Amino acid sequence: MSDQAKQTIWIFGDQLNPDISSLQGQTPGDCRILMVESLQKLKSRNWHAQRQHVVVSAMMHFAEELREKGFEVDYQLATSFKKGLERHCQNNAVTEVSAMEPSSWKFRKFLEKNGIRIIPNNQFICSYSEFAEWSKSRKQLRLEDFYRWQRKRLTVLMSDGDPAGGRWNFDSDNREPPPKDGRSWPSPAKFPLDPTDELILSRLSDGWGKYPEGIWPVTRAQALVRLREFIDTGLPQFGTYEDAMLASEWKLSHSCLSSSLNLGLLHPSEVLAAAEKAYNEGAAPLNSVEGFIRQILGWREYIWGLYWLWMPDYAESNFFSADQDVPPVFLGTAETSMSCVSSAMNHLREYGYAHHIVRLMIFGNLALTAGINPQAMTKWMTASFVDSSEWVMVPNVVGMALYADGGSMSTKPYASGGAYINRMSDSCRTCSFNPKKRIGEDACPFTTLYWDFLDRNRDQLSSNHRLAIQFGNLDRLNDIDQIRERAIDVRERLAIGNL
Ligand SMILES: Cc1cc2nc3c(=O)[nH]c(=O)nc-3n(C[C@H](O)[C@H](O)[C@H](O)COP(=O)(O)OP(=O)(O)OC[C@H]3O[C@@H](n4cnc5c(N)ncnc54)[C@H](O)[C@@H]3O)c2cc1C
Numbered sequence: 260m261s262d263q264a265k266q267t268i269w270i271f272g273d274q275l276n277p278d279i280s281s282l283q284g285q286t287p288g289d290c291r292i293l294m295v296e297s298l299q300k301l302k303s304r305n306w307h308a309q310r311q312h313v314v315v316s317a318m319m320h321f322a323e324e325l326r327e328k329g330f331e332v333d334y335q336l337a338t339s340f341k342k343g344l345e346r347h348c349q350n351n352a353v354t355e356v357s358a359m360e361p362s363s364w365k366f367r368k369f370l371e372k373n374g375i376r377i378i379p380n381n382q383f384i385c386s387y388s389e390f391a392e393w394s395k396s397r398k399q400l401r402l403e404d405f406y407r408w409q410r411k412r413l414t415v416l417m418s419d420g421d422p423a424g425g426r427w428n429f430d431s432d433n434r435e436p437p438p439k440d441g442r443s444w445p446s447p448a449k450f451p452l453d454p455t456d457e458l459i460l461s462r463l464s465d466g467w468g469k470y471p472e473g474i475w476p477v478t479r480a481q482a483l484v485r486l487r488e489f490i491d492t493g494l495p496q497f498g499t500y501e502d503a504m505l506a507s508e509w510k511l512s513h514s515c516l517s518s519s520l521n522l523g524l525l526h527p528s529e530v531l532a533a534a535e536k537a538y539n540e541g542a543a544p545l546n547s548v549e550g551f552i553r554q555i556l557g558w559r560e561y562i563w564g565l566y567w568l569w570m571p572d573y574a575e576s577n578f579f580s581a582d583q584d585v586p587p588v589f590l591g592t593a594e595t596s597m598s599c600v601s602s603a604m605n606h607l608r609e610y611g612y613a614h615h616i617v618r619l620m621i622f623g624n625l626a627l628t629a630g631i632n633p634q635a636m637t638k639w640m641t642a643s644f645v646d647s648s649e650w651v652m653v654p655n656v657v658g659m660a661l662y663a664d665g666g667s668m669s670t671k672p673y674a675s676g677g678a679y680i681n682r683m684s685d686s687c688r689t690c691s692f693n694p695k696k697r698i699g700e701d702a703c704p705f706t707t708l709y710w711d712f713l714d715r716n717r718d719q720l721s722s723n724h725r726l727a728i729q730f731g732n733l734d735r736l737n738d739i740d741q742i743r744e745r746a747i748d749v750r751e752r753l754a755i756g757n758l
């Protein structure tokens with residue numbers, strides 16, 4: 260019990276940076292810090308072991324760093340956030356509790372209800388109110404428009420008012436299939452686990468997935484190492500192969516920075532600055548730097564803005580009334596003969612990670628075309644990926660991957676058959692299914708389900724002019740009855756873990 264009356268600053272598990280707005284101008288004598296590890300949250304899902312570890316370890320390390328700076332930190336292990344807050348207020352003389360605005364809609368409501376003073380969040384470059392302002396005059400909120408607006412207003416990768424290199428978009432250079440030369444890919448440093456990590460691991464629930472081995476940064480210092488190594492070794496070839504997938508390689512040249520950004524260990528503006536500097540110094544080509552800056556300044560900020568604009572109803576969207584459970588193969592309780600899914604699951608089990616195209620075109624695509632319920636899918640992905648957070652999962656899963664918002668975010672569903680996966684990965688070569696076949700025992704499940712998806716959802720999709728070619732092709736198929744039959748079989752086998 261400390262009886263000196265002071266204000267409390269509550270810091271959440273994704274605000275782990277000394278520059279957060281709630282800490283600005285604060286000195287150790289002015290305030291007390293509260294951090295709460297909620298057992299209810301830890302027990303709410305079947306978390307991937309590395310996901311549980313990275314969050315709790317980063318929180319505990321940040322608490323230690325604040326103590327080293329002289330702050331009094333009350334780190335509560337509590338059954339719930341509410342209980343942690345109550346116990347803190349009972350044990351200390353608290354004049355006021357304030358917090359930087361959290362990243363989830365529900366948690367913001369919880370803070371409001373409990374009288375916490377909320378300070379605007381400074382972890383994004385574009386605040387959600389600026390995004391809402393930008394969105395006002397537009398019928399459609401397209402990423403490309405938002406991204407160009409961000410580049411112009413912040414003068415990022417610009418040259419005399421024009422985009423550097425004279426083009427906004429290098430996507431056409433950045434969609435190469437995986438190289439066949441057996442090259443090696445950057446290999447990220449592993450950060451040795453310390454006694455704090457060992458303590459955490461001894462008390463976390465079992466979860467699933469491989470035990471942590473130090474791949475994911477848990478301190479700002481480690482995150483800065485990850486950023487430097489990406490800029491030096493990954494960024495130069497990031498663009499060309501950003502959509503490619505390889506069974507033997509889990510991340511290719513992707514940055515693996517998402518967990519550090521989402522925990523607050525890094526600020527997006529410092530990541531952007533490092534990438535732009537590499538371009539200005541001639542250390543990385545424009546297609547790679549533009550492709551990467553598009554992710555950070557475009558996609559990440561756009562997703563944040565959309566989340567706050569459309570919540571809370573958005574999370575419950577289910578345009579196709581999809582009602583299937585998450586299949587056993589995703590839960591890790593069944594094996595599969597689909598090579599692409601099998602290798603995506605291997606990477607997920609090993610690292611709690613899959614890169615963007617694997618998330619979208621393997622996990623998302625299968626869930627979309629098989630009719631997996633969007634909320635169940637969001638729940639599963641949230642528990643399974645090291646970088647998950649509601650603000651980023653909901654728009655990416657419900658909007659982008661499953662088109663459950665009926666097209667508010669994407670102009671058409673990201674549905675594809677085996678042909679796309681065959682072009683962009685090396686999985687089909689070792690698969691017992693044939694990506695070109697849509698019927699028969701060896702027909703690729705993705706190919707069958709793709710045509711069946713268009714057929715089943717014709718009423719909702721056929722007026723979309725961006726799908727005119729696909730529906731034209733569907734109408735020319737003379738085996739649609741067999742496709743329907745095979746699709747029923749595929750969906751049943753997927754549901755019982757026998758595909
Ligand atoms: C179905 C689905 C679920 C996803 N779930 C998450 C999630 O829970 N957490 C998460 O951070 N990202 C999520 N993403 C977005 C993206 O796939 C990951 O950010 C990325 O794969 C992380 O790996 P990386 O750091 O190596 O990224 P890189 O490919 O190196 O990209 C750099 C950074 O750009 C940002 N970024 C790129 N695309 C997006 C996007 N669509 N939304 C938000 N940020 C983006 C991330 O911060 C990422 O670290 C999801 C995408 C899909 C399709």
Ligand code: SF4
Nearest residue numbers: 597599677687690703
């Ligand atoms: S054939 Fe189909 S299931 Fe097999 S790896 Fe290719 S896309 Fe995946």
